[in-house]
Amino acid sequence: MTDCQTHAPETAPAAARPVPARAQLANGCVPGLLAVMAEAPALAEGYATLSPIFEKAELSETERQIILMTNTRLTGCSFCMVAHTTICGRKGAPDDVIRALRAGTERGDPRPEAFCRFAVVINETRGWPSDGEAEAFLGA
Structure with a gap:
């Protein structure tokens, strides 16, 4: 590198x-x-x-960080992971939530999980989710 x-x-x-x-x-x-x-x-x-x-998006700080940490994990950016881990901690996210976001494991809370799953879909499809994937996210 x-x-x-x-x-x-x-x-x-x-x-x-x-x-x-x-x-x-x-x-x-x-x-x-x-x-x-x-x-x-x-x-x-x-x-x-x-x-x-x-x-400015109509998302909570936690929801924005879920998206950013999921993307960070998927891209493997160590700079971003350190930054967003710190931000999550400063914003009051529990340690178990931060660990789950870093590892890509589910925590069982449906709305945050929907954000994680859709961030993965957007990454994997390069911004072209299927209608079903988009509908599943919007319905969560």
């Missing part, structure tokens, strides 16, 4: 500096993923633009 340079706000390319700077103010540190993304200003800007849009 290629080693990527990580950046603090002061070492990032000028066009990317606002992204790690905002992250540092919000979190007390620059998460690893953003520290690497800062090497590519357009990528950092894209992430910083899309994240607040996702927060």
Whole structure:
């Protein structure tokens, strides 16, 4: 794997500096993923633009994190897993829920499980769920 340079706000390319700077103010540190993304200003800007849009979705913080942690597990992104594990913990998710999301195991709660299953479907079908899969999710 290629080693990527990580950046603090002061070492990032000028066009990317606002992204790690905002992250540092919000979190007390620059998460690893953003520290690497800062090497590519357009990528950092894209992430910083899309994240607040996702927060506007009519989902609870827990539901958003379920989707993000499921996607993180499926893609194998260690930076993302650390970040979303931390966020889940800060938002009050119980440790057993976090462990289940990290491992991809079911917890038995129907609504969160529906989010997990549909996130898997979206990943596996590259955004093209069947009508039945979409209906099953919407009916949950």
